[in-house]
């Protein structure tokens with residue numbers, strides 16, 4: 001008898017799909033599909049997860065704990081028992097803390113799973129109680145979050161379902177078909193009803209190819225475009241005077257600031273013709289409802305927070321928030337008002353030997369943290385839900401750090417990643433199909449619960465269980481270390497926020513997916529209600545600025561002469577950061593770099609040639625595709641390749657820098673100057 005079970009896709013994707021899986025009497029899963037009854041999943045999955053069972057049952061899955069026997073990074077290990085592995089880890093963490101202070105221990109995790117228990121639950125309690133350094137989890141979105149908060153005060157967003165009502169949709173640094181495909185049906189519906197769909201992106205991706213217009217903007221210059229749109233809108237009196245008067249502050253100062261940002265000046269900065277900027281601004285201001293889907297692509301830049309902030313001021317200027325189908329979406333996650341403080345228990349730091357709040361280490365600066373940080377230096381690193389040897393910027397420095405003989409490294413993983421190769425101990429982890437977790441989303445407003453659908457293979461264990469067991473070995477006696485997964489879910493639901501009214505564990509078990517208790521329709525700023533102290537959207541014109549990124553053609557001229565190409569490394573359509581990097585087809589996709597014919601010709605580069613990209617930080621080898629999908633001066637290679645599978649052992653994060661964005665601490669991944677040469 002085959003039964004059907006429910007699950008939730010845990011990958012780091014806005015869509016957080018509701019899944020159905022067939023399971024036979026032996027417990028083996030077959031046929032993974034999207035839940036047809038889920039309002040966002042709508043019965044379909046992206047290509048990568050439709051085939052997730054390949055990964056689930058891959059012969060490359062890690063099934064037993066391992067201890068390193070070779071050199072760091074070499075990847076030679078021998079199996080050991082869980083007891084031996086946990087004893088070893090507990091002893092090393094204790095001696096490290098005793099000798100150097102507990103802050104010498106650094107956790108390193110990101111969103112390998114979006115499950116809250118396995119991503120930010122027992123692990124947080126454990127490291128807080130130990131007094132370990134706290135990790136500032138900036139690698140992805142914190143810059144955009146900071147920019148959005150500057151504009152709106154609270155990071156609420158348009159509902160995805162409302163895009164169907166829009167008459168103009170702008171995908172701004174958002175590769176919807178690649179990274180957020182469950183928004184697409186709503187866009188198709190809107191277009192069927194006459195909506196226009198525009199894309200603002202330095203490259204022509206899948207989404208841009210299907211758009212009514214593609215504006216090829218230069219990387220990191222979005223704030224210049226947004227300021228020029230404000231110029232046109234105010235100059236032509238197209239702002240929503242009522243909304244501006246009722247719900248914004250500082251319109252008078254705004255003209256003083258944007259007056260200088262005429263479309264010609266913005267055209268020079270962005271590479272988008274001035275007339276196109278004028279037309280876009282007019283159309284945006286005069287079409288209702290108008291929706292902007294801005295995604296994290298725009299904020300992986302030195303000017304990322306300013307980009308998001310200026311873009312997020314546009315809907316207030318034209319009153320788009322009033323309309324069903326109008327407004328902006330960056331992330332819906334802020335509406336999930338879960339009781340995370342009670343889950344994470346930062347107060348346990350006071351019970352730690354440290355006795356105070358531990359220092360905060362920016363994960364985007366891992367290279368520096370492992371090679372330069374002092375008082376104390378990082379002596380033990382515990383990695384889970386992340387693959388920093390592949391995904392962190394300035395790979396060279398990260399690797400130098402991971403290679404340190406005096407660094408004790410634990411990696412909890414499903415696959416033998418580059419990071420796992422540097423581990424002293426590798427612990428085999430369950431997948432989302434095998435453990436319980438609670439899921440928020442950053443592209444919709446449904447809270448979801450998943451129970452194990454499949455048995456855990458081999459000796460794999462969930463992160464939650466590993467940290468419970470480590471806590472016991474370390475002698476942490478607080479009752480919270482005995483909390484079950486269900487206890488932790490109840491804790492998360494317990495904060496009393498009205499958006500969680502009526503949502504219980506029992507209801508989640510029965511319904512799997514529950515809409516947050518938001519007003520329907522949810523129009524967060526239709527009547528103001530911004531999260532600023534004034535309650536209004538504050539333009540604060542004096543602090544709106546655009547200056548070109550240092551690593552751009554208009555930035556540091558010495559750099560730009562030596563390294564004249566602007567490299568962007570956006571997401572690969574058919575993988576998920578490094579999660580599927582072991583697959584041959586993903587490796588082939590992420591081995592490519594697209595270069596414009598006018599940049600390729602003088603370098604003698606043709607499609608299929610092996611090229612070396614280099615800058616002062618390092619180099620890597622890729623295969624050229626010569627095409628007009630990028631503008632002159634821009635090259636693009638999809639992220640993230642497993643370095644160890646490339647011919648020289650390097651991937652594009654050899655080239656990216658630890659220079660941070662303007663606010664929020666995220667890396668400026670997409671402002672990266674390089675030179676390219678053909679290999680003979």
Ligand SMILES: Nc1nc2c(c(=O)[nH]1)N[C@H]1C(S)=C(S)[C@@H](COP(=O)(O)OP(=O)(O)OC[C@H]3O[C@@H](n4cnc5c(=O)[nH]c(N)nc54)[C@H](O)[C@@H]3O)O[C@H]1N2
Pocket residue numbers: 012013014140172173174175176178179180200201202203205217218219220221222295296297298301568569570571572573574575576577639640670
């Ligand atoms: N298939 C797939 N889906 C994914 C992921 C994946 O790896 N693969 N990763 C997940 C994760 S972790 C995240 S954070 C989200 C991110 O989702 P997105 O933000 O949609 O993805 P990105 O590729 O980072 O950037 C989107 C687009 O921004 C463009 N871009 C780059 N620089 C600029 C710029 O300066 N200005 C503008 N206007 N556009 C720019 C890129 O070319 C890209 O097409 O996707 C998630 N979904």
Ligand SMILES: Nc1nc2c(c(=O)[nH]1)N[C@H]1C(S)=C(S)[C@@H](COP(=O)(O)OP(=O)(O)OC[C@H]3O[C@@H](n4cnc5c(=O)[nH]c(N)nc54)[C@H](O)[C@@H]3O)O[C@H]1N2
Pocket residue numbers: 012110111112113118139140141384385386387388391392412413414415417429430431432463569570571576577578579580639640652653656669
């Ligand atoms: N050049 C460049 N670099 C980038 C980006 C880019 O666009 N360009 N994007 C950046 C962004 S936006 C992000 S979010 C980061 C992503 O960085 P990461 O979050 O590190 O990347 P992932 O590959 O999504 O997940 C990492 C690992 O988590 C493991 N994992 C999954 N589930 C579990 C689990 O339940 N337990 C344990 N122990 N492990 C699990 C997976 O096997 C995978 O190897 O990369 C960043 N790096």
Ligand code: SF4
Pocket residue numbers: 009010011013014015016017045046047048049050181182
């Ligand atoms: S990766 Fe995204 S689109 Fe694909 S199944 Fe998971 S949540 Fe859905």
Ligand SMILES: [Mo]
Pocket residue numbers: 012139140141
């Ligand atoms: Mo991300």
